[in-house]
Amino acid sequence: xxxxxxxxxxxxxxxxxxxxxxxxxxxxxxxPSGKIGTVWRFKKSEIEKWVNERLSSSDRLSPSKIDxxxxxxxxxxxxxxxxxxxxxxSLVELSAALSKAPQVKFAKELETEILKREELMSTAIGxxxxxxxxxxxxxxxxxxxxxxxxxxxxxxxTLDDQPVRLLIMIAAAxxxxxxxxxxxxxxxxxxxxxxxxxxxxxxxxxxxxxxxLIA
Numbered sequence: 443x444x445x446x447x448x449x450x451x452x453x454x455x456x457x458x459x460x461x462x463x464x465x466x467x468x469x470x471x472x473x474p475s476g477k478i479g480t481v482w483r484f485k486k487s488e489i490e491k492w493v494n495e496r497l498s499s500s501d502r503l504s505p506s507k508i509d510x511x512x513x514x515x516x517x518x519x520x521x522x523x524x525x526x527x528x529x530x531x532s533l534v535e536l537s538a539a540l541s542k543a544p545q546v547k548f549a550k551e552l553e554t555e556i557l558k559r560e561e562l563m564s565t566a567i568g569x570x571x572x573x574x575x576x577x578x579x580x581x582x583x584x585x586x587x588x589x590x591x592x593x594x595x596x597x598x599x600t601l602d603d604q605p606v607r608l609l610i611m612i613a614a615a616x617x618x619x620x621x622x623x624x625x626x627x628x629x630x631x632x633x634x635x636x637x638x639x640x641x642x643x644x645x646x647x648x649x650x651x652x653x654x655l656i657a
Contacts, residue, residue, distance in 0.1 A: 446486040453484050456562050457493070458577055458619065486563060494567045494601065496627070510621075510628040512586070513656040515612075517543075520587040521648040521655075524609070527593045533557060533574055536611045540587035545613070547580040552613055566600040571633050575612040577622055584614040584621055586629075590642055590651060607643055608633065 450468075454461040465482065467473040474488035522539045526532040537556050541549035555576040559565065566572040572595075587610075594605030610629050614622040633639060638654060645651040 448484040448486055448489060450482050450484075452562065453489060456489070456559070458622075490563050491601065493563075510625050512629075512632075515584055515586045515625065516588065516652065516655060518648040518652040520585075521651045522587070522589055523648075524589045524591045525593060526591070527595065529560065529595055529597045529606075530557065532589060532591060532595055532606075532609060533560060533611075536574075536587055536589040536609050539589075540585065540611050540613055543585045543587075543613075545581055545583045545585040547582070548578075551578060551580060552576065556611065564599045566598040566606055567630055568600060568602040568604065569633065569636075570594075570604050570607040570639065571610065571630070572598055572600075572606045572608070573610045573612065573626060573629060575614075575622070575626060577614045577616045577618065579616040581613045581615045584612065584618050584625060586613075586625070587611045588642075588651065588655065590645065608639060 450461050450464050454464045457464070464473065468475040468482045473484070474492055475482050475484050477483070520539050520543060522536060524532050524535055526535055533556055534553060537553040538549065540546060541552055546552055555578060556574050559576055560574060564572070565574045589609035589611070591607045591609065594607055596605045598606045600606065610633070612622070612625055612629070614625070641654045642651050645654065
């Protein structure tokens with residue numbers, strides 16, 4: 443299969459930064475890229491790996507540090523047990539749960555943006571985890587939902603070939619770029635803990651899962 447190539451515009455859209463920022467990163471060698479003539483191009487697989495490494499490390503795309511508290515962005519009613527078997531159906535179900543939060547004004551808009559982001563690039567980060575996410579001007583503050591998948595989701599195109607069992611969905615206001623990125627990083631780092639992942643998968647209730655996540 444041919445390697446999928448992305449443009450500066452597509453990478454900027456995925457990362458929610460300006461095209462100029464992507465261009466500067468490419469010029470400085472800070473993001474995997476290459477030139478075809480005078481035009482920058484990016485391999486999808488390399489960008490995905492770069493993003494996942496950023497999420498899985500202490501690196502930040504923004505220097506300002508924010509104290510991310512899971513209890514401030516998650517509530518037990520937004521932890522759902524998902525019986526779907528496909529990526530799309532799982533994302534639609536979790537998006538509906540997240541849309542119940544008062545911070546999300548338009549449920550259909552969130553669903554559309556989450557699915558659009560996933561089509562551009564998989565949000566699976568390995569270890570059976572995916573973190574679908576979106577920023578929207580209609581979202582008033584950052585908020586999170588968690589999906590615990592009773593069936594392994596096989597079509598997430600994961601880097602480590604492990605099916606996805608845990609979905610962490612995050613929606614943020616469009617102007618919350620730093621908070622948004624650091625929340626993604628905080629959640630990803632927290633879920634490196636295998637005992638936490640196992641505990642979530644075996645949780646008997648949303649309240650039990652919530653207590654594990656805020657501990």
